[in-house]
Amino acid sequence: xxxxxxxxxxxxxxxxxxxxxxxxxxxxxxxxxxxxxxxxxxxxxxxxxxxxxxxxxxxxxxxxxxxxxxxxxxxxxxxxxxxxxxxxxxxxxxxxxx
Amino acid sequence: xxxxxxxxxxxxxxxxxxxxxxxxxxxxxxxxxxxxxxxxxxxxxxxxxxxxxxxxxxxxxxxxxxxxxxxxxxxxxxxxxxxxxxxxxxxxxxxxxx
Numbered sequence: 001x002x003x004x005x006x007x008x009x010x011x012x013x014x015x016x017x018x019x020x021x022x023x024x025x026x027x028x029x030x031x032x033x034x035x036x037x038x039x040x041x042x043x044x045x046x047x048x049x050x051x052x053x054x055x056x057x058x059x060x061x062x063x064x065x066x067x068x069x070x071x072x073x074x075x076x077x078x079x080x081x082x083x084x085x086x087x088x089x090x091x092x093x094x095x096x097x098x
Numbered sequence: 099x100x101x102x103x104x105x106x107x108x109x110x111x112x113x114x115x116x117x118x119x120x121x122x123x124x125x126x127x128x129x130x131x132x133x134x135x136x137x138x139x140x141x142x143x144x145x146x147x148x149x150x151x152x153x154x155x156x157x158x159x160x161x162x163x164x165x166x167x168x169x170x171x172x173x174x175x176x177x178x179x180x181x182x183x184x185x186x187x188x189x190x191x192x193x194x195x196x
Contacts, residue, residue, distance in 0.1 A: 002130045004102060004142070029146070032100045036144035044102070044142045046134035048127070048183070085146070 005045045005056035010038055012060065013069055021074055024081035027089035037076035042069065103143045103154035108136055110158065111167055119172055122179035125187035135174035140167065 014035060018026060023034070045056055059065050084091050112133060116124060121132070145151055157163050182189050 002105070002133055002137075004105075004137070007100070007102075032146045035100055036146050039100075039102070039144045040142050042142075044138055044140075046137045048130045048134050049185070087147070 001050070002046060002048055003053065004039070005047050005053050006039060006042050007035070008053060009057060009060060010035055010042075010069065010073065012057070013066070014038075014073055017070060017073070021077040022081075023077050025084055025088055025090040029087045029089060030080050030084055033080045033085055034073065034076045037079060038069075038072045041072050041076075099148070100144060100146055101151065102137070103145050103151050104137060104140050105133070106151060107155060107158060108133055108140075108167065108171070110155070111164070112136075112171055115168060115171070119175040120179075121175050123182055123186055123188040127185045127187060128178050128182055131178045131183055132171065132174045135177060136167075136170045139170050139174075 014021075014031060018031075021034075023030060047053055047056065112119075112129060116129075119132075121128060143154055145154065
């Protein structure tokens with residue numbers, strides 16, 4: 001296996017704090033856009049076995065690192081909310097109505 | 099979908115130049131170790147749709163970017179060859195023999 005452990009950490013943080021991020025839309029498309037924007041801003045941390053993921057997930061307990069990543073998530077959420085992608089479910093629904 | 103397009107580019111480069119990298123072992127474990135080491139050194143480029151992957155793969159045509167990434171792969175291959183991981187298939191086989 002080959003996985004960027006930051007991907008797992010960010011996904012978990014996003015799910016945990018989704019309500020506080022005040023996103024305009026929380027469809028899977030928008031959530032992935034927020035994750036992509038956020039992950040492009042943090043140093044990747046690829047690992048090749050499951051044990052090392054656990055080690056990286058332990059960082060979630062570190063309040064300081066946690067806050068730094070939450071700031072990145074919040075900034076990305078604001079960008080996506082300001083201009084959701086063309087495939088955003090809410091956006092498509094609104095276009096169909098009009 | 100959410101994918102680091104560098105992952106795809108690196109995998110393709112590794113497969114294309116595997117013979118020139120003179121790795122001691124090319125089992126899937128060692129290949130993944132080389133990819134993880136390499137990907138941790140390049141800026142991630144997460145995308146959320148397939149079209150953007152194609153755009154990033156187009157970078158493979160750019161000789162200069164290509165060379166920079168091959169240097170990173172070669173350095174990682176040297177590190178892994180010098181000390182293969184505990185799960186390396188060749189290493190395990192040798193240990194069983196002795």
